[in-house]
Amino acid sequence: MKCHSNTNEFTMANLRFKALELVEGRSTAEPLVPEGKxxxxxxxxxxxxxxxxxxxxxxxxxxxxxxxxxxxxxxxxxxxxxxxxxxxxxxxxxxxxxxxxxxxxxxxxxxxxxxxxxxxxxxxxxxxxxxxxxxxxxxxxxxxxxxxxxxxxxxxxxxxxxxxxxxxxxxxxxxxxxxxxxxxxxYKSPLLKSLDAVNKAATRVCKYFDRNVSKVSASLGCEQEYFVVDRALFNSRPDLVLAGRTVFGSHPAKGQQLDDHYFASIPTRVYNFMRDFEGEALKMGIPVSTRHNEVAPAQFEVAPLYEEVNMASDHNKLLQDIMDRVAERHDLKVLFHEKPFAGLNGSGKHNNFSLIADTGVNLFQPSSSARDNLQFLVFFVNTIMAVYEHAALLRASIASAGNDHRLGANEAPPAIVSVFIGSELSAVLDELEHNGNVKVEKGDNMYMKLGIDKIPEILLDNTDRNRTSPFAFTGNKFEYRAVGSDANCGAPMSVLSLIVADRLKKFADAVDAEVEKGKEKRLAIVDILREYIKESKAVRFEGDGYSQEWEDEAERRGLPNVKSTPEALDAYTSDATVSLFESTGVMSRRELEARKEILLENYVRKIQIESRLMSDLATNHVIPTAVKYQNELITNARGLKDLGLDASGVIPTIEKVSQYVSSLTEDITAMVNERKEVNQIEDMEEQALAYCKNIKERYFDKIRHSVDKLELYVDDEDWPLAKYREMLFLR
Missing domain, CATH: 3.10.20.70 (Glutamine synthetase, N-terminal domain)
Structure with a gap:
C-alpha cells in the first residue's frame, strides 16, 4: 500500500484506505439474542x-x-x-x-x-x-x-x-x-379497502361450495432480499450514501459466476447480525423463519411465515427498520436498493399470495375432495384472468427508479407480466378448455378427482419453479416475484387483492345469471371457467422469461412490455383503472392522479440525484485522479527517453487514460447541459419521461463505462472509490 505523504490532506483515496483499515481491524460483535426458547x-x-x-x-x-x-x-x-x-x-x-x-x-x-x-x-x-x-x-x-x-x-x-x-x-x-x-x-389505507373487497367477493364465491364460510383473508409471505456491506466502506462511497446504489464500479474478476455464494456458509459477521435482528423481530411478533445467502456475493435473504396481508405488510417495513438499526451495532450497512451493484444479481421482495377461508381452507390448495378441487380451479383461474385483464396495472404497482435497473436484466422477471403455472396444470387447463376432460397415466403421485366429467383430474404438487416468471403459481400460492426489494408491499398487494376481488365478483354475477336461467350450478361454474381459460391464455407462459424470443412472442400476443417507470405509471389513471378503484370505493380518480404524480416526482428526484452524483464524482474525484496519473505516466515516459530507454510500453496506457478522460468530460458536460433543459419542463409526466430518455438512457451507461475503464487503468493506490472486490467479500 502506498504511503500518502501528507496525512492531513483529504482525498477520497485516503478515505478509502482508512475505511479498509477499519474493516481489517473489526472484531466480530456478538448478537444480543434473547435468552430462552x-x-x-x-x-x-x-x-x-x-x-x-x-x-x-x-x-x-x-x-x-x-x-x-x-x-x-x-x-x-x-x-x-x-x-x-x-x-x-x-x-x-x-x-x-x-x-x-x-x-x-x-x-x-x-x-x-x-x-x-x-x-x-x-x-x-x-x-x-x-x-x-x-x-x-x-x-x-x-x-x-x-x-x-x-x-x-x-x-x-x-x-x-x-x-x-x-x-x-x-x-x-x-x-x-x-x-x-x-x-x-x-399505502395502508387503500390496502385495507382492497382487502375488504377481496374478502367480500371471495366469501360470496366460497358459499357456492361451503355455506359455513363467513370470511376470507388474503395472506402474504415476503421473501426479503438485501445486501450487506461494512459501514466504513459504505460511508466512503457518496453514491451509496445518497442514492443507495453504486453509480460507478468495475466488475471484480470474481463475482457470482461460480454460483458459490448461493446457500453457502453464512459469513460470521453477517450470521451474528442475522441472529441479532431476528431476535428483535421475533420479540415484535414478526415470524421470521428462513435465512440464507443469495446469488450475488454479499447478498442475503430473510423470509417470514405467512400472515394476513395487512399485518405482513406492516411487519415487512418494520423488519427493514429493525435491520437498519441492528446493523449499526455490527458496523454494517444493509442495502435494500434493487440494484446496488451493476453486473450482479438484483434484489427483490417476492410476495407470496394466498386466500384463506375462516374454515381453515387455503383456496389455492388442491386436495382430494371433489368439491374443494372445483373450488380451487375457480380461484386459480379467476386469479389468472385478473392478471390478464390488469397486467399493466400490476406492472405499475411495482414501478420505481430502483426496480427499473433490475427488471428484465437476466436476474429478475421481465417487465412483461405473465403467469407461470407449470406443465401439468397447463395441460389440465388446456384439456378443460378444449375437451372438458383429461386422460393422464397414473403413476406414484396422488391425483385429485373433481367428481364431474367436465373437470379433469389434477396432479397434486405438480408445479416446478420458474425464476424468470414475474407471477408464478408454486403449489398453493401465487408468487409475485417482480416486486422490488425496497418497495412497500401495500402498493402491489392493494392492486392484486383488488383485481382478484373484481374478477371474483364478475364471476359470481355470471354464475348467478346462468343459474337463474336454469343451468345446474356446477356446470355453470365449469362453462364460465372454460371461457376464462380461453380468454386469458395469452398471459400464460412456461418458458424462459429472460429470452428475446419471449419478448417477441409477448408482442405477438399483445401483452404490454413497459420497461420504464414513467411509461408504466400511465396505468394508474387509465379509464379501466379508475373504474376499478372507484366502483369498489378504494380510491377516487383524484387520489389516483395524485398517486401517479407523487410516483413520477419520486422518479424524477431519484434520477436527478444519481445524475448529480455522477457529475460530482466524475468531475471532482475521478477526472482529477486520472489526469494526475496520466501526468505521472508522461513524466515517467520522458524520463525513460532521457535515459535512452524504450518508453513504448507506457504509451498505450497514456493514450487509453486520455481517451476515457476525454469521453468522460464530454459526456458529463453534455449531461449537465441536458439536465438544465429537462429541469425547465413544468409538466411532471413530461419531465419524468425526459429524465428517463434524455438523461438516464442517453448518458448513464456511457459515463459509467468511461469511469469503470479508468478504474482498471489508474493506479489502485490513487483510485478514490472503494472497489467492488473490497465491498462485496465480507467475512
Whole structure:
C-alpha cells in the first residue's frame, strides 16, 4: 500500500484506505439474542389480543375482539379502556413515549414521538382520543397536489387490525394517514379497502361450495432480499450514501459466476447480525423463519411465515427498520436498493399470495375432495384472468427508479407480466378448455378427482419453479416475484387483492345469471371457467422469461412490455383503472392522479440525484485522479527517453487514460447541459419521461463505462472509490 505523504490532506483515496483499515481491524460483535426458547419471547414486545385479553374487562375485550376481527369501528369507551391498558403495559416495559407509526408515500415509515408524561398533571397519560387519532403535518408529505403548503392539517388514525408494539422506549401505534379532506395519503389505507373487497367477493364465491364460510383473508409471505456491506466502506462511497446504489464500479474478476455464494456458509459477521435482528423481530411478533445467502456475493435473504396481508405488510417495513438499526451495532450497512451493484444479481421482495377461508381452507390448495378441487380451479383461474385483464396495472404497482435497473436484466422477471403455472396444470387447463376432460397415466403421485366429467383430474404438487416468471403459481400460492426489494408491499398487494376481488365478483354475477336461467350450478361454474381459460391464455407462459424470443412472442400476443417507470405509471389513471378503484370505493380518480404524480416526482428526484452524483464524482474525484496519473505516466515516459530507454510500453496506457478522460468530460458536460433543459419542463409526466430518455438512457451507461475503464487503468493506490472486490467479500 502506498504511503500518502501528507496525512492531513483529504482525498477520497485516503478515505478509502482508512475505511479498509477499519474493516481489517473489526472484531466480530456478538448478537444480543434473547435468552430462552423462541416460544418464550416471541411477541413479548407486542400488545396483541392475548395481552389485551389479560388487561381488559371480559365484556370489553369481547366487543373489541369482535370489532377487530370484523373490521368494525371501536367505540370511544373501548378506545379509552385500551389506551389505559396499553399505557400500563408499556410503562412496565420502560416506555416513555408513544407515536402513530404510519407509511406515507415517501416509501419509508414515519413517526412523531409524544411523551406519556403530562407536566400539568405530573403523571403519565394516554387518552383514548390520542390512541385513535393524531394530527401530523400533512403538507410536508407527498400529496400529489391534494394539499397546498399552507393547508397542513392531516390525520393519522389507529388501525386496530395491526397490533401495537414497542421499539426502544417508544410505543408504536400502526395507523392510516389521510388528508384533512379525507383523501388517502399512505399505502395502508387503500390496502385495507382492497382487502375488504377481496374478502367480500371471495366469501360470496366460497358459499357456492361451503355455506359455513363467513370470511376470507388474503395472506402474504415476503421473501426479503438485501445486501450487506461494512459501514466504513459504505460511508466512503457518496453514491451509496445518497442514492443507495453504486453509480460507478468495475466488475471484480470474481463475482457470482461460480454460483458459490448461493446457500453457502453464512459469513460470521453477517450470521451474528442475522441472529441479532431476528431476535428483535421475533420479540415484535414478526415470524421470521428462513435465512440464507443469495446469488450475488454479499447478498442475503430473510423470509417470514405467512400472515394476513395487512399485518405482513406492516411487519415487512418494520423488519427493514429493525435491520437498519441492528446493523449499526455490527458496523454494517444493509442495502435494500434493487440494484446496488451493476453486473450482479438484483434484489427483490417476492410476495407470496394466498386466500384463506375462516374454515381453515387455503383456496389455492388442491386436495382430494371433489368439491374443494372445483373450488380451487375457480380461484386459480379467476386469479389468472385478473392478471390478464390488469397486467399493466400490476406492472405499475411495482414501478420505481430502483426496480427499473433490475427488471428484465437476466436476474429478475421481465417487465412483461405473465403467469407461470407449470406443465401439468397447463395441460389440465388446456384439456378443460378444449375437451372438458383429461386422460393422464397414473403413476406414484396422488391425483385429485373433481367428481364431474367436465373437470379433469389434477396432479397434486405438480408445479416446478420458474425464476424468470414475474407471477408464478408454486403449489398453493401465487408468487409475485417482480416486486422490488425496497418497495412497500401495500402498493402491489392493494392492486392484486383488488383485481382478484373484481374478477371474483364478475364471476359470481355470471354464475348467478346462468343459474337463474336454469343451468345446474356446477356446470355453470365449469362453462364460465372454460371461457376464462380461453380468454386469458395469452398471459400464460412456461418458458424462459429472460429470452428475446419471449419478448417477441409477448408482442405477438399483445401483452404490454413497459420497461420504464414513467411509461408504466400511465396505468394508474387509465379509464379501466379508475373504474376499478372507484366502483369498489378504494380510491377516487383524484387520489389516483395524485398517486401517479407523487410516483413520477419520486422518479424524477431519484434520477436527478444519481445524475448529480455522477457529475460530482466524475468531475471532482475521478477526472482529477486520472489526469494526475496520466501526468505521472508522461513524466515517467520522458524520463525513460532521457535515459535512452524504450518508453513504448507506457504509451498505450497514456493514450487509453486520455481517451476515457476525454469521453468522460464530454459526456458529463453534455449531461449537465441536458439536465438544465429537462429541469425547465413544468409538466411532471413530461419531465419524468425526459429524465428517463434524455438523461438516464442517453448518458448513464456511457459515463459509467468511461469511469469503470479508468478504474482498471489508474493506479489502485490513487483510485478514490472503494472497489467492488473490497465491498462485496465480507467475512
Amino acid at each position: 423462541i416460544s418464550e419471547y416471541f411477541g413479548t414486545d407486542v400488545f396483541g389480543l392475548e395481552k389485551m385479553e389479560g388487561a381488559l374487562a371480559p365484556s370489553i375485550f369481547k366487543q373489541v375482539r369482535k370489532a377487530i376481527e370484523n373490521g368494525k369501528k371501536i367505540t370511544d369507551d373501548q378506545a379509552e379502556a385500551i389506551a389505559q391498558a396499553v399505557k400500563t403495559w408499556a410503562i412496565e416495559k420502560g416506555v416513555t413515549h408513544y407515536t402513530h407509526w404510519f407509511q406515507p408515500l415517501t416509501g419509508s415509515t414515519a413517526e412523531k414521538h409524544d411523551s406519556f408524561f403530562d407536566a400539568s398533571k405530573g403523571i403519565e397519560v394516554l387518552k383514548g382520543s390520542a390512541l385513535v387519532r393524531q394530527e401530523p403535518d400533512a403538507s410536508s408529505f407527498p400529496n400529489g397536489g391534494i394539499r397546498s403548503t399552507f393547508e397542513a392539517r392531516g390525520y393519522t388514525a389507529w388501525d386496530p387490525s395491526s397490533p401495537m408494539f414497542v421499539w426502544g422506549n417508544t410505543l408504536c401505534i400502526p395507523t392510516v394517514f389521510v388528508s384533512y379532506t379525507g383523501e388517502l395519503l399512505d
